[in-house]
Amino acid sequence: MILERTLAAVFGANCYVLAAGPDRSALVVDPGAGATRGALALLRSNRLTLGAVLLTHAHADHVWDAQRLIDAAHAEGLLSSDDAVTVPVYVPEPDRYRLEDPDATTGIRASGMGFAEMAGSPWLAPTDLRAFPAEGFTRAFEIVPGVGLQAVAAPGHSEGSSMFFLNARLGDNQLLFEAEVLDDPSAIEERDYLVALSGDVIFKGSVGRTDLPGGDQVQMWATLRFLASAIAPETVLLPGHGAVTTMEHEHHGNPYLAEARIRGGDRRA
Template sequence: MLIERTLAPVFGANCYVLAAEPGACALVVDPGAGAARGAMALLRSHDLTLGAILLTHGHADHVWDAQRLIDAAVTEGRVASGADGASAGTSVPVYIPRPDLYRLEDPAITTGITVDGMTFADLAGTPWLRPADARPFPQDGFGRTVELVPGVALQAVPAPGHSEGSTLFFLNAQLGDNQLLFEAEVLDDPTDIPERDYLLALDGDVIFKGSVGRTDLPGGDQYQMWATLRLLATAVDPATVLLPGHGAATTMAHEHRANPYLAEAKARGGETGA
């Protein structure tokens, strides 16, 4: 499997490109403001076509370039033929957890971020373009794996707290020499890594390396976040590699040892309302 990353210039949000193999249909995850250029470069370098976009949640810094990426892929003829109901060359489905679907009407307003009086659109330097084919992530995907593009099977776990719809997306992948994974583990020889099976989680802004997503934005809830973190600490295999919405990859095992916010959430298990 191919897993690559590019960074959105605004707030350094991670944008991931996943595909079964070179020349295949790609799933792009969280194309934030300015990420379309890097995502297109990755599509070209691996001769990929854009089959679908997945948004881990609806905050502006993770969704802003979704339609721009689609428009760029259409212009270059890099839209997958027959991708899950999309008309070849004209449309690409954009999936988002249903509780956050409303945010795509105007994510700058629903995210509520301003910097020195500048709105998110000011920071991005571009207006919001609502995806033409925005859809809720399939409900079946919360109980079993679903393929949004061929060969990339995901299963979703709700993880509210950062936003109402924040969700983790788990997948199994056989990977070898992958720079993303160097961040998550200590390797004696990073130039020659045999392929092996990984359990990965695209976890948006739920858990970062040594930190977690903020809960003070509209729709955030600290009590829900504590509950989410306790559930993940209990249920997720420690060997799972987390691919977060910002910063370096990590593992659940590392976060058990080194993330004070996860430790706090586990300690608050019996607290009223937590």
């Protein structure tokens, strides 16, 4: 399986490219502002075409280049469908409304600038926006051929924040070294890993903020408490910002998970 990452220029948001193998249709996850160039390079270098875009949630720093990437891929002849110029963009239903104006609904400002000013580009709404299918929250949904994802609702950072789990057969993938899953390059064989696209729910040593519009700290504690008990320790977490990690590492090194085990959604806490 192909699993690679590039970074968006604004806030360093992680953008991931997944495909069953070379010469296949690819899924691009969370193309933030400035991610188009790197994502296209990954498509070209792996002989991939763009088949779908997935947004783990709809904050501006994770969605800004979704349509821009599609338009650029179309211009280069890198769309998976020869007879269409649109690519489906999937987002969890509770966050779908944010795609009307993610600058306003995210509420991020820095140095007096809104997100569009920081990005240096206008918002382009996706032409084929779809809610991630409800069936994908109960069983794997094949979002592009050979890439099946099962979603778990994880609200708190935003109403629709979700984590997306997949089985990935990987060898000497750089992201596995970063997560400290691999440490001996001379003895690497491909094997199956449980991988989770964790968006802004869980980071290495931290979690997503809850002070933006739609955030809810108590709901976040409940989400984290559930995830801490439900996710297998060996799961590789691909976060929306920062380094790749594992659930085992976060059990030992993430103080926010420890706090969530105590508070766990109790609004009196």
